[in-house]
Amino acid sequence: MTGKEIREAFLRFFEERGHQILPSASLIPHNDPSILWTAAGMVPFKPFFTGQAVPEYKRVTTCQKCIRTPDIESVGRTARHHTFFEMLGNFSFGDYFKEKAIPWAWEFVTEHLKLPADKLWITIYLDDDEAFDIWHNVVGVPAERIVRMGKDTNFWEIGVGPCGPCSEIYVDLGETRGCGSPNCGVGCDCDRFLEIWNLVFIQFFRDEEGNYSPLKNKGIDTGMGLERVASVLQQVNSNFDTDLFREIMDFTANMVGQKYGQDARVDLALKVIADHCRAVTFAVNDGALPGNEGRGYVIRRLLRRAVRFGRVLGVHEPFLYKVAGAVINQMATAYPDLKQRTDHILRVIRTEEERFLETLAAGSDILASLISEARAAGKTEISGQDAFRLYDTFGFPLELTREIASEQGLSVDEDGFTAAMEEQRRRARSARQETEYLSERGVMYKALREELGETRFVGYGTLTADANVLALLKDGLQEISAVAGEEVEIILDVTPCYAESGGQVADYATLTGPDLEVEIYSVNKPVEGLFVHRGKVVSGVLKRHDSVKVEVDARRRQDTARNHSATHLLHKALKQVLGDHVNQAGSLVEPDRLRFDFTHYAALTPEELKQVEELVNQAVLANLSVDVFETSLSKAKAMGAAALFGEKYGKQVRVVKMGDFSLELCGGTHLTCTAEVGLFKIINETSVGAGLRRIEAVTGPGVLRYLAAKEEQLQEIAAVIKSPEHELVRRVEALVQQNKSLEQEIEALRGKLARAEVQDILGQVQEVKGVPVLAAVVAAPDMDNLRSMVDMLRDKLGSGVILLGSKAGEKVNLVAAVTKDLVGRGLHAGNLVKQIAKMVGGGGGGRPDMAQAGGKDPSKLKEAIDQVIAVVEGQIK
Template sequence: MTGKEIREKFLKFFEERGHRILPSASLIPTNDPSILWTAAGMVPFKPYFTGTAKPEMLRVTTCQKCLRTPDIEEVGRTARHHTFFEMLGNFSFGDYFKEKAIPWAWEFTTRVLGLPAEKLWISIYLDDDEAFDIWHREVGVPAERIVRMGKDTNFWEIGVGPCGPCSEIYIDLGEERGCGSPECRVGCDCDRYLEIWNLVFIQFFRDEAGNYTPLASKGIDTGMGLERVASVLQGVNSNFDTDLFREIMDYTAGLVNREYGAEKKTDMALKVIADHCRAVTFAIADGALPSNEGRGYVLRRLIRRALRFGRLLGLNEPFLYRVSGAVIRQMADVYPELPANKDHVLRVIRSEEERFGETLAQGTEILNRLVQEARNAGRTVIDGREAFRLYDTYGFPLELTREMAAEEGLTVDEDGFAAAMEEQRERARSARQETEYLSEAGAFYKSLREQLGETRFVGYDVLETGARVLALIKDGRPVKQAVAGEEVEFILDVTPCYAASGGQVADHAGVEAPALEVRVTDVFRPVEGLFVHRGKVENGILKENDSVRVKVDVARRRDTARNHSATHLLHKSLKEVLGGHVHQAGSLVEPDRLRFDFTHYAPVSPEEMRRVEEMVNGAILDSLPVETEITTLEEARARGAAALFDEKYGENVRLVKMGDFSLELCGGTHVRNTAEVGLFKLISESSVGAGLRRVEAVTGPGALRYVSAREEQLAHIAELVKASPAEVVARVEALVREHRELEREAEGLRARLARFEVQSLLEKVRELDGAKFLAARTTAPDMDSLRAMVDLLRDRLGSAVILLASPAGERVNLVAAVTGDLVLRGLHAGKLVKEIAPIVGGGGGGRPDMASAGGKDPSRLQEALDRAYTVAMGQLKG
């Protein structure tokens, strides 16, 4: 079976058994800062297993794209290590349990995939007799092929939250794939027994104290690696030999006229390129971008590792974006986000490839310095940690470092390199956050929701309502009351307050009752359906069960709504002006401004900014009605609604429509008519990463304040240049021309003065063992002028050492130069200024032929100049 056939058969099998087929979630986890990537099929469903959200269907099946990075360096070396892979899974959220999950797994494996039952082995948790009985008595697996294993391998738990035992299906690939040990069995590290499917039975809740409580609603979470199963069914020894990889590797091999399978070194390079290109292609399509931190750093590292292996094949020009095109062609019918974002993906990868070329040049310069330092110190070995820094910081391959060092007669301390590599891996392992089902705080709020019920949000329709105080929380613990002056969290049965989400900040509000005033400054939803208000008691005592009146800050809500509606108009306008590749990559909606991040590859020109601003204001002037409706996600997408790549949407979604101009999925608050947005002004545009731009804007009262401030500035400038506001531009242009002319005249005068001063300085030249020596004070106003004067003197003097100094306010500038013949005799400009500068309270250094320094004590300048001759004589060799 092909990989595509396996994928389709799996999803169809479980659809026939009442499961809803859901598309793969994004590789960027939704609302989960604890992890960088979606690394398992269960990640999108964590809220359902923890109970922080309610599933709209109890049975689900997916083929989830996953990305894991703990063992990047192993990719290409082994048969099964990958960064990107696809995980097939079926899930039950409180519906069926072991009694169905186990027989279905056996049926799919043996009947649909056709794997021989006699070669399948089962592992279960040590004391999971329930699983043993189902596997043995109901399914018919012989008892001797059911292996009980310990907690470290067959019990799934991470911190506080739901957990449970696991059961795995292994296939025996034959003695020839084994290690030859008589103890070889399921669980051995060799390749004989291959795990193909893991069934997790979520049946307990682990608390902070380590106690396990049976769950009333049990769950099933399974994962089958598509690449592994494909390797078994296609009868190959490596995942890379399956059709999931061969098409990509053969394409890359064709770029260099090589053949996969002919040479081990070539094969490894092709494997790394195929795996890493799959990972970065999917990640960029899901909205990630290369950068120097977080998931962006992971992408940059993967791209550069692939490029390094490409260079081993002779691919020195950008090529990875072409391989990415092959990935998209192969996977387009399964993952529509790939062709939809093709231009964006290829452009980002190519841009990163070109950036790497510049980085490689930097690395070469640093390596040349390391070679020179080793020679100067009489060493024949490049320090391993320095070689690793080149690799890790600049993406410089060890192979290239080794090759270039060998050309200079040097070697590389590869043991030191390996030690530094292992230290970095250990740091990564220590820093890597595991996927937690539920934090301690999350468990606390979940228990509150179960106890109190969900908060009813009425803030779309009303901004004031009566409510009852259900609970108060202080320092993470329930309290009965809060007195004046205390800050406290509290939960109401009903609220008009919008909780921060989707980039929109929370409402502020007042909570009142007789003799009670509370000022709410934040509202958040720690678990689905529960609104937590945070505020300060300003007067009286807030108590549990109080009846109160909640009043949203109307002006703040109105201004925030203006800015939120404006982001929708802005998003659409950017797409129209810049192109369909523009996608929202984040936003911040506050009462006084809005910030909008989006994918684009170049600065937005002033003309493009003007067109975007005109388009938004045109939509505002058209007074478009703003309407909302609840519909299905499928229907919203069919109508072309824009959705954020990093948002998770349920079966039913809220659609915000602004005339025929904009259609987006959104849970935020909005104006009723675009005319209410008022004036829209773009105030800035900048880069926030490779292929990522940011604009900021103001609307309504904020835009009026902005325009008013600019008018005041214009009036002030007009006053300064003695012109009316209408004549300011012409007057400033005339002043600029006049200033440039004066600058040219001044520059000419400075040059003439410098020549005169050089002439006088020549009279101070001394002999230095057959060469010329000059150390003198000058009137040069800055370091550039000082260097220019040194150059003039060097041209006049021939073989010479020169040290010029000039006071600059409270500081001293020093520049030294040594001609090439004297460098060969031991004189070194950098060492000269390094020894002289401390006399004037400073420091500096530089190359043997040119160096500079600064100081803070002009009073000792002559002493420093007098010392220079002695230092130069000491450096001179014969």
């Protein structure tokens, strides 16, 4: 069976058994900051297992895209390590349990995948007699092929939250794949017994004390690695030899004129490139972009590692974007959104490749400098730390450092490099966060929701509501009351307050009752359906079970709605001006401004910014009606509604329509017509990462404040240059031209003074062992002028050594030169200036014929210059 056939067979099998097939979630976890990547099929369903959210379907099956990166260095060197893989899974949220999950798993692997029953082994948790009974008595697996294993392998738990025992299905691949040990069996580290499917039985809840209590609604969470199963069914020794990889590897091999299976180094490169390119392609498709931290750093590292392995294949120009095209061609049937975003994916990858090649060039320059310094110091080795810095900062491969250093007669401290690499891995391991199903506070809020019920949100239609105080919390503990001056969390049965989400900030509000006033300054939803209001009691006493009136700050809500509606208009305008590749990558909607991040590859030109701004303002002035309605997700997509990329939506969605201009899925608060935006003004446009831009803008009152500030600025400038405002441009142009003329005149005078000073100091030349040496303190305003004086003196001398120093404020500038005829006698400008710089509290260096340095102690300059003769005398051979 091909990978595609296995994928389809699995999903169809569980669909026939009442499971809803859901598309793969984004690789970027939604609303889960605890993890960088979706690393397992259950990640999108964490809220359903914890009870934070209520699932639409009790039974679900998926083929989930996953990324895991703890063992990047092992990719290609082993049969099973990958950064990107697909996990097939079936899930039950309080519906069926072991009694169905186990027989279904056996039925699928034996009857649909046709795996021989006598080659299958089962593991269960030590005391899971229930699972043993089903495997043995119901399914019919012989007792001797059911292995009981310990908590470290067969009990799934991470911190506080739902957990439970596991049962795994292994395939015996035969003695030829084994280690030969008489004790070889399931669980051995060799390749004979391969785990293909893990069934997790979510049946307990672990509290912070480590106590386990049975869950009322038990769950099933299974994961089957598609690549592993494909390797078994296609009877190959490695996942890389399956059709899931070979098509990509063969494409790459043909492109670079190599063949797979003839050279171990070439094979490793082809495997790494195929794996990493799959990961990068899917990650970029899901909205990740190369960067210097977080998931952006992971993408950059994978991409650069793949490019480095391209050099093994003899490729020195951008090529990975072409491999990404092969990935898209192969995977687009299962993931059609790849085709829709092909241009974006290939452009991001190619841009990053080109930047990395520039970085490699910069690394080459630094390596050349390191080699020069090592040779000047009489060393025969590049330090491990320097080699690792080249690798870590510039992506410079150790092999390339070794090769270039060898050409210059130097070696590399590879033990030091390995030690530095291991230290970085140790730091990465200690920094790696565990994924928790649910935090301790999350458990508390979930329990409160189960006890109190969900909060009813009425804020789309009204800004006031009568409500009952269901609970008060201080420092995570429930309280009976709160008095004036105390800050408290409040849970109401009804609220008009918008909770912070989707980039929109929360409402402010006032909560009142008889002799009571509370200022609400934060509202959030720690678990789905529960609104938590944080506020301060201004007067009176707030008590549990009080009846109160809640009033949202109407002006703040309106200003926020202006900016939120404007982001929808901005999004559409950007697409019209720049192209359909533009997609929202994040936003912040506040009362006084909006911030909008979007995918694009270059800074917007002034003309493009002007077009975008005009389009938005045209939509504002057109007074388009803003209509909000609910419909099914499929109907919304059919209407062309834009969705936030990576967002998970239910069957019913909220659509915001602005005339015929904009149509988006959105849960935020909006205006009733676009004219209420007032005016729209872009304040700033910047880069926030490779292929990611940010626009900041203001609306309504914010535009008025912006214009008032600009007007005040103009008035101040007019007063300073004594010109009426309408004459400002002409007057400033005249001043700029006058300034240029004066600068040219000053430079000419400086040149005359420098030439005069050169003539004066030529009389200070001393001869040391037949070498003319000139060392002097001069008046030079900056390093450029100092270098010019050295050049003039060198031309005048013809042969000699020059070192000039000058004071520049609280700093010292030094420039040294050695004419080429003297370099062979051991004289070295870089070493000379470096030694003199130490005397003024600084450092520097450079080439044998020209070098510069700086210092921090001008008071020692004369003393340092007086030492030049002695230093030169020591250098002369």
